[in-house]
Amino acid sequence: MDRIFTVDEGRALLPAVIEDARELIAARADLAELDFARRSGVRSELGGLPEIKGLQARIEEILGGWSEQGIEVKGIAPVLVDFPSVLDGVSVRLCWIEGERELSWYHRTELGFAGRRPL
Template identity: 75%
Template sequence: MNRLFTVDEARALLPEIIDDAGLVIAARADLAEIAHDRQVRDHSELGGIPEIKALEARIEDVLGGWAERGIEVKGVAPVLVDFPAVLDGVSVRLCWIEGEPELAWYHRTDLGFAGRRPL
């Protein structure tokens, strides 16, 4: 999907993105704990293969939903998403990373995260 977002549209979606990111963060933490415990103790209180598959499916469901809406997923640890946009005639990405309370950054499409600037 080649959708372009306005700043207002992306900001309106952010509360939902933050909620969804919370699901990804929790699943990511559970996966890390299960993997560590299984390596160190051969089992985890959080489960085994079925639970791993369910957590992976939960993450994929969230990320797939974002992609279907035109939101670009750039990372899951930390969660990093971009909203394609155009500012002053220039192709940019409105950029949000896990932990930020609002959508306040952008970068030129050709520069990536290192080129982040405040909106």
Template identity: 75%
Template sequence: MDRMFTPDEARSLMPSILEETRELVAARADLAEIAFDRQTAGSSALGGIPELKALEARIEEILSGWTGQGIEVKGIAPVLVDFPSLLDGVSVRLCWIEGEPGLAWYHRTDLGFAGRRPLA
């Protein structure tokens, strides 16, 4: 069975999610810049293949850490994660997207992001 989070359990993980998201966003930007520079100019001040591979590995490490905790990663540009939960007996996802200061939204599992509502 997949892990189910209470809102308090999910919120307790948010400090580490926010910190790792800052790292992921920086790695994502560096990765894009290196790839673009290498394609257009042949090289990048940020590095080459070793740096690309290191950034990819770090992103994968962060994402694997989240999924290993039962968090569902829905996207990385922007970062979007869901925490499976039950609210009043209904299957929902506690939902956080990059840029939000904390976990404050949910949506029914069957509705997805378009059905987001504020958490009480």
């Protein structure tokens, strides 16, 4: 989907993205713990292979939901998403990273995260 977001549209979607990100972060941590336990040959109170597969499926579901909305997923550790946009006629990405409370940064599309600037 080639959606272009206004700043207001991106900001309106952000609370749902943050809520999904909280769930993704918890699943990511559980998955890391389960994987470590499995590789170390120890039992985990979190479960085993079925729980690993369930966590992986949930993470994919969250990421897929974002992609269906036109949100670009740039990373999951930390969670980093971009909302394609245009500011002053220039292609940009409204950029949000795990831990931020609002959508207040952007970067030119061709510059990536290193080119982040405040909105």
